[in-house]
Amino acid sequence: MSKIKLLLDVVSDMRSLADSIQAVADAMAGNEPFETEEPTKAVKESEPEKKEITLEEVRAKLAEKSQAGLTAEVREIIKKYGSSKLSEINPEHYADVLKDAEVLGNG
Incomplete structure (x- = not known):
């Protein structure tokens, strides 16, 4: 914008x-x-508006995790949502993907 x-x-x-x-x-x-x-x-x-999460935000977070050495885990998250690549994931799952990515490397 x-x-x-x-x-x-x-x-x-x-x-x-x-x-x-x-x-x-x-x-x-x-x-x-x-x-x-x-x-x-x-x-x-x-009421707080739900911010719509974009593909670019998800891509940035997953790239950050991948660069931190968690590439295999990032691929597993993508597979979890029935896709072989990030761009194939349904946008309604972006928030869940971000939540899953947040916990990578924390446990």
Whole structure:
């Protein structure tokens, strides 16, 4: 993601935050209960978003472990998920692959 896109996202988030603060201030000034315009959005924002793990992140972690002398173990992880190479692993298993890679060399 480019730096410009990240900055535009920050500006958008700051505008949204300012709108929310204004709504709270208005409600407090009127001493009346307030409702947000998008109640579902407020709930979604309070829940931590699951960061989608990319193939590049998995590849980097497995390369790190392989360079540490754990190449055979890395191959076993890949085989565990029914593949002969990393790019064939279903992206829904990337988080599990990373968890398996984390414990390599720790035990």
